[in-house]
Structure formats: C-alpha cells, structure tokens
Amino acid sequence: MSQTLRHPEILEIARRDGKVTVERLAAHFGVTLQTIRRDLTDLAEAGRLDRVHGGAVLPSGTSNIGYEERRALNADTKRAIARACAADIPDGISLFLNIGTTTEAVARELLHHRDLLVVTNNMNVANILAANTDCEIVVTGGQLRRADGGLVGPLATGTIRQFKFDCAVIGCSALDADGDLLDFDIQEVSVSQAILRQSRRTVLVADHTKLSRTAPVRIASLADLDAMYSDADLPEKLAADCEGWATEVVRSWVVDDAGPSWQEPG
Incomplete structure (x- = not known):
C-alpha cells in the first residue's frame, strides 16, 4: 500500500x-x-x-484535518449514509446543503432527483449538481474558504435568511456524547445556525468518526434536529435522548456484493 x-x-x-x-x-x-x-x-x-x-x-481538538484527507476517509461509509438520506428527500422541494464531504456525497446521490431547488454555500456541491439539469442551483456567495470550497461570512448568512427551505442537510466536525453538534470555524457555525433557523426539516449526516472527535464551537443539539443519518449506533444514553427528543436516527450499512458490512440489530 x-x-x-x-x-x-x-x-x-x-x-x-x-x-x-x-x-x-x-x-x-x-x-x-x-x-x-x-x-x-x-x-x-x-x-x-x-x-x-x-x-x-x-x-488537541482545536483545528480540523485537511479537506482532501477528510474526503478520502470512509468514502464508502459516507456514500451509504448519503444514499439513505437522499432516498428520503422527495422531488420538487427546496433544499439546503452545507459545507462538508458527507453533504457532497448527498449531492451525488441527488443527481437523478427532479425539480429541486438547491441552495448551498459549498462550491463543490454546486459543481456536482450542475450535472442535474432538473435541479436549480443557488450559491449563497460569501467569503471563499479555499481549503474546501466553502462560502462563509455575512453575505452567506444574509442570502440564507431570504429563503425558507423545505429541508436542510448539514454536517458537523464532531458530535458530543450529550448530543451537541460541534465545529471548528465560528463563521461556518454561524452559517449552519442560520440554515437551521430557515428550514422546516433539518437533518444531520455524520459518520462514526464524529463520535470520537471533539471541536470547540457549538452549532446546535440533536434535540433541535428532525433526523440524523449515520453508520454508527449511538451511545445508549444519547440514543435514549434522541428518542425523547423525537429525533429520528437512521442507520446506514455499506453494501457490496457480499451484502451489508454491518449486521442490523434484531
């Protein structure tokens, strides 16, 4: 290797x-x-x-790992999470996709959806969905973060406030045991919080590595979201909390020719 x-x-x-x-x-x-x-x-x-x-x-958990490195990590897992998430996104809605390699995977799974309006602060998402001619794309504008193609700052949040989305799909850098979504960039966090306020349905996509990481800035709580798509079983207390919060947890499995690589719980 x-x-x-x-x-x-x-x-x-x-x-x-x-x-x-x-x-x-x-x-x-x-x-x-x-x-x-x-x-x-x-x-x-x-x-x-x-x-x-x-x-x-x-x-120490004060800075994120590099974008290309994040994109390469758990690519099959992110694809499975994205597939499960996209399957629950209907045609004909308005949708926000934010910064992140898993949200980019969701964009790839939406290439055959029809009549979507997708707003994004992720240049990579916009480029991916440009191949879907049945998808109208709006890019927020904002300060370009060259490391990952993200757009942040007041112009991005100002654009977001002009919309009311049917659904928003967001990522995070870490997920605390108490259900807090965490990130590294306070400007990105401000954008994510604006997205959540402007969306009727809010969804987190996060693979199992987010449960073992930490980051310094709080976005929101899983209690504030409608659903989470992941390949991981949540810790017992957090799973119980999600049930109490009515936050749906959707578990995905990587599937290949040999079948699922995770065994579904009985």
Whole structure:
C-alpha cells in the first residue's frame, strides 16, 4: 500500500483508538518499522498527529484535518449514509446543503432527483449538481474558504435568511456524547445556525468518526434536529435522548456484493 493510502487510514485508526504505535501499524500494513516512523513523522510535520515515544497521538481538538484527507476517509461509509438520506428527500422541494464531504456525497446521490431547488454555500456541491439539469442551483456567495470550497461570512448568512427551505442537510466536525453538534470555524457555525433557523426539516449526516472527535464551537443539539443519518449506533444514553427528543436516527450499512458490512440489530 502506498504512503498516500496509508496516511488516511493511520489517521482513522488514531481517531478510533486515540493513539497509534509503530509496531502495530507496521504489522497492520505489512511494512517495516522505519516506513511507519517516516509516515508518522510526515503526519506530525503536517500537524495531523503529535509524536510520542513508540507512536503518535491526535493533536488537541482545536483545528480540523485537511479537506482532501477528510474526503478520502470512509468514502464508502459516507456514500451509504448519503444514499439513505437522499432516498428520503422527495422531488420538487427546496433544499439546503452545507459545507462538508458527507453533504457532497448527498449531492451525488441527488443527481437523478427532479425539480429541486438547491441552495448551498459549498462550491463543490454546486459543481456536482450542475450535472442535474432538473435541479436549480443557488450559491449563497460569501467569503471563499479555499481549503474546501466553502462560502462563509455575512453575505452567506444574509442570502440564507431570504429563503425558507423545505429541508436542510448539514454536517458537523464532531458530535458530543450529550448530543451537541460541534465545529471548528465560528463563521461556518454561524452559517449552519442560520440554515437551521430557515428550514422546516433539518437533518444531520455524520459518520462514526464524529463520535470520537471533539471541536470547540457549538452549532446546535440533536434535540433541535428532525433526523440524523449515520453508520454508527449511538451511545445508549444519547440514543435514549434522541428518542425523547423525537429525533429520528437512521442507520446506514455499506453494501457490496457480499451484502451489508454491518449486521442490523434484531
């Protein structure tokens, strides 16, 4: 496996386990200890990990990982989440899709929907949906965040306030055990909060890695949303809270020729 493919998986293991060790990674990938040490050094120099004796740990939760790296992580899982979400989006509605690699996956699953009005502050979403000639696209404008094609700032929120959406699909960087949706960029959070206020139905799309991450800025609570689409079973207390809040939790499964990769609960 090439370094390009190893790095995202190393970061995924670090997010899942909290740390990685040189010996375990070498055994996992079938490469030498020296190769893994170089990988960890590269990731540390890029600010993705902090080196410790014998391995590495995640850095403090004050900055997000890179966009291309996020796009590569759990691509099949995000596709499954997006497919489940898009299946519940009817034709002929107004819809907001915000910044995020999972919302971009939702956009790809909407390419055959008809008569949609999609408003977005995500240039990547707009480019994806441009292939759907039955979809009218409105881009909010705003300050361009070159790292991920996001549009933020007062112009973005001002555009959003001119609409009342039938549905909004949003992502987040982390999901706390108490159900708080968290992010890193306070400008992006302001945009997300405006989206939630202007939408009749609000939906979160988030894969299992969001449950093991943290971020400093609060967007909202799952209590404020109508549904969450994820590949993960929520912690028992949070699942019970969602039931009390009437927040629907929709679990998706990655499906291949061998069938679902997750076993549905009985």
